[in-house]
Amino acid sequence: MIVAVAGGKGGVGKTTVSLNLGSGLDAVIVDGDLATTDLPTPHGPGIHDVLVGRVDPREAVERVGSVRLLAAGHAMEGARAADLQRFREAVSAIERAYGSVVIDCPAGLAQDVGVFLDTADVVVLVTTPNTAARVDAARTREIAVRLGTPISTIVVNKASDETATGERLDSLRTAVETELGAECIPIPFDPAVATAQEDGKPVVDVEPNSPAVDQFESIATRIKNSERRLS
Amino acid sequence: MVSIRTTTTRKREAEVTLVRATVTNSRSTTQTVTVRSRLDGPVWPPRRNGMIIPEWTEKTWTAEIAPGECRGFGFATPAEPLEEPIELVSASRSTDEQPTSRAVIASLEEWSPPGIVSSEEQ
Numbered sequence: 001m002i003v004a005v006a007g008g009k010g011g012v013g014k015t016t017v018s019l020n021l022g023s024g025l026d027a028v029i030v031d032g033d034l035a036t037t038d039l040p041t042p043h044g045p046g047i048h049d050v051l052v053g054r055v056d057p058r059e060a061v062e063r064v065g066s067v068r069l070l071a072a073g074h075a076m077e078g079a080r081a082a083d084l085q086r087f088r089e090a091v092s093a094i095e096r097a098y099g100s101v102v103i104d105c106p107a108g109l110a111q112d113v114g115v116f117l118d119t120a121d122v123v124v125l126v127t128t129p130n131t132a133a134r135v136d137a138a139r140t141r142e143i144a145v146r147l148g149t150p151i152s153t154i155v156v157n158k159a160s161d162e163t164a165t166g167e168r169l170d171s172l173r174t175a176v177e178t179e180l181g182a183e184c185i186p187i188p189f190d191p192a193v194a195t196a197q198e199d200g201k202p203v204v205d206v207e208p209n210s211p212a213v214d215q216f217e218s219i220a221t222r223i224k225n226s227e228r229r230l231s
Numbered sequence: 232m233v234s235i236r237t238t239t240t241r242k243r244e245a246e247v248t249l250v251r252a253t254v255t256n257s258r259s260t261t262q263t264v265t266v267r268s269r270l271d272g273p274v275w276p277p278r279r280n281g282m283i284i285p286e287w288t289e290k291t292w293t294a295e296i297a298p299g300e301c302r303g304f305g306f307a308t309p310a311e312p313l314e315e316p317i318e319l320v321s322a323s324r325s326t327d328e329q330p331t332s333r334a335v336i337a338s339l340e341e342w343s344p345p346g347i348v349s350s351e352e353q
Binding site: 110146 | 332335336337339340341342
């Protein structure tokens with residue numbers, strides 16, 4: 001099962017969702033942000049080495065705390081030489097070896113994101129209540145649909161009871177579900193989520209009682225259910 | 232079914248034949264249609280930015296046509312015109328998603344990592 005975590009806009013919390021979902025699904029998190037990663041950087045070989053064919057993808061997976069990661073780091077030379085066509089093979093090899101993969105997609109909607117969305121079995125769209133973020137999520141959704149990859153869940157990050165746009169949580173959920181055509185799971189704003197992210201850890205490792213933990217668990221459950229439907 | 236209509240013009244002074252065609256898909260599913268020039272000479276297909284448009288391979292033209300849709304194309308050839316310059320090679324329900332995915336990805340902005348990563352981004 002390969003899950004792409006995407007959203008278009010930067011700063012909406014794609015990496016946070018990837019990290020927590022990777023933990024919940026016991027998946028390998030593959031850092032798709034080959035240029036400007038927010039995930040921990042590799043200690044050994046990273047995805048750049050895999051994409052230029054220097055290293056077997058399975059050997060580049062490392063354990064960072066409680067999660068497994070194929071990290072990118074900031075190796076710009078590697079990013080230039082990286083071959084996106086190899087990405088699909090690398091991710092499939094990791095899926096066969098480890099079971100599940102979560103791809104943390106970069107911001108924007110260039111060909112790298114296209115390849116990641118096409119490689120995935122399902123997409124988790126990430127947005128915030130912000131209109132610009134929702135518009136970008138809708139564009140990402142459109143590309144995923146054209147590539148034939150279904151949207152499993154929409155995560156609305158940094159959602160509070162009364163959101164910045166003045167929408168109440170219920171009407172926000174309804175609006176997002178109508179705009180983006182899949183079930184919406186809001187993640188309440190919680191400083192523990194940001195703190196955990198800064199340490200490169202899922203929130204369950206830092207603050208197991210955070211309300212975000214339950215929400216991330218329900219996203220993982222939804223994906224596991226859709227895996228049963230797809231297989 | 233898939234139907235073809237053609238118009239042929241011979242430019243005597245230039246010794247070139249211009250063929251225009253429309254292919255209509257009246258089936259209820261998207262069809263991958265391949266047609267071929269029957270003319271006794273090479274096909275000179277149109278070019279876009281200097282590249283032969285992707286539908287053409289030598290004398291055959293292949294394209295996906297949505298239900299109820301019609302697509303047009305044309306080419307030049309030095310050959311003499313015939314009453315039926317184009318023949319249908321095959322029409323089958325489109326199932327192969329690979330070229331479609333490739334086309335969708337190709338339509339996106341080209342990917343290149345930034346040359347310099349600022350310290351803020353790191």
